Amino acid sequence: MAESAFIRVRGAKEHNLKNVDVDIPRGQLVVMTGLSGSGKSSLAFDTIYAEGQRRYVESLSAYARQFLELMQKPDVESIEGLSPAISIEQKTTSRNPRSTVGTVTEIYDYMRLLWARAGIPYSPATGLPIESQTVSQMVDRTMALEDGTRLYLLAPMVRGRKGEFRKEFAELLKNGFQRVKVNGEFHELEDPPKLDKKFKHDIDVVVDRVVVRAGMEQRLAESFETALGLAQGIAVAEYADIAPGETEPKRITFSANFACPVSGFSIPEIEPRLFSFNNPFGACPTCDGLGEQLKIDPALIVPDKDLDLLNGAIAPWAKSSSPYQTQTLQALSAHYRFDLGKPWNKLPE
Structure with missing residues (x-):
């Protein structure tokens, strides 16, 4: 691989690091793992991130730097191949399911603009580019x-x-x-x-x-x-x-459409809102942009199929003292003509 394809760390001694040399490939997802106290955070945050952030701040004008906190230079001999860095703490800053790494770091809007203006869409059916021509x-x-x-x-x-x-x-x-x-x-x-x-x-x-x-x-x-x-x-x-x-x-x-010329798979004209999961125009119609769906698991609702409906077959209602559940079951039993005293696994479909 080319020289620029790595972040090269030499002689890292920050905190408990013992003169560590490491080459980290760029453009890939890299995980640092190990025992507690082995120096993962010291290498990732206190060395690589700190130096990347420090160099970025130093590149700004003196006027801009006065509003930013300049991080101390980490105890390391040299780091090559660094880019401006972003660090996310290992904790949830919001209970909002729409809060993501992209929204927290504010790179989300820039990514949407980049995809809309420089991205090339491809058909999932054929792999061919989706293009519109006059x-x-x-x-x-x-x-x-x-x-x-x-x-x-x-x-x-x-x-x-x-x-x-x-x-x-x-x-x-x-x-x-x-x-x-x-x-x-x-x-x-x-x-x-x-x-x-x-x-x-x-x-x-x-x-x-x-x-x-x-x-x-x-x-x-x-x-x-x-x-x-x-x-x-x-x-x-x-x-x-x-x-x-x-x-x-x-x-x-x-x-003449934004469509695959072979399969006919089409998309609307590409614009930034098409990549917004917070906008109905761009959100997935299945999960509404949340990335997950809430569904009922029948196995959790009725974990013990040998029980009957009067004796707690429906787990969420088993410990309820409200008469509502009993009245509901009795009404259903009368309408569909089934025996509430029969075990769940003996009831007709």
Whole structure:
């Protein structure tokens, strides 16, 4: 690994450290573990963190430093590869479940901004990047191909769906389209293929056939607009000729949406609030941004299935003196017609 890939500590003697030399890899999660009193905190907090914080404060202006406490230089010969450091105490500062390391250190807002402006989203279904392109960008990408390149401009109208699609073929013919590519083969719409409705099919509409040359930007733009309208924001430029050594023609997929061009997995336009677990726009719809769900565990509610309902089968109610639980059970028993004196494991589902 390169020199800068490590934090190099030499001759650390802070507190109970005995002239410790250590190389710690950067860009990785590193855990320091050991017996109590072995020097974990002395190395992590009193040496590495203290020196990183001290160097950061020293880099500020004299005016800014007067408002900050300058930490003492730790007893260490040298430390290389340090960055500005953040230290979190080993205690809970808030009972709020939305309080995290990111919010406590206030780096959360900066991380959201970084992800929104510099991040590249990928589809969890295919691993492909999720990108949005304008028609102008699609035209520029196509015009950048070698002059004379023959292309089909396709609209992937159907992907992996069952059906005969006779109505769709008739509608396309009515709208002036002449050819489709069905399951990898081209067909005339005047004589469309008869598809088995029990199987899944892929259908591309041939929007245009072009040869890349100067001065065709307007034609390409109109064809891309048509393809995007047919395929919900997706268009494909497929090479008409198969390259040597290949079995299928190369395809360039374009998307006007923030969507995976293959699976269709989509996301809203990326902005900082999309990464906020405190905002309904960005919070997980399953856990509401908390990272956990409260659910009832039947095994804890009825730990002893040999008991009946009148004798404490429902553990949370077993020690209650309120008549509410008994009245509730009696009402349920009368409505669903089951015996309260039967053991839980003998009751019908």
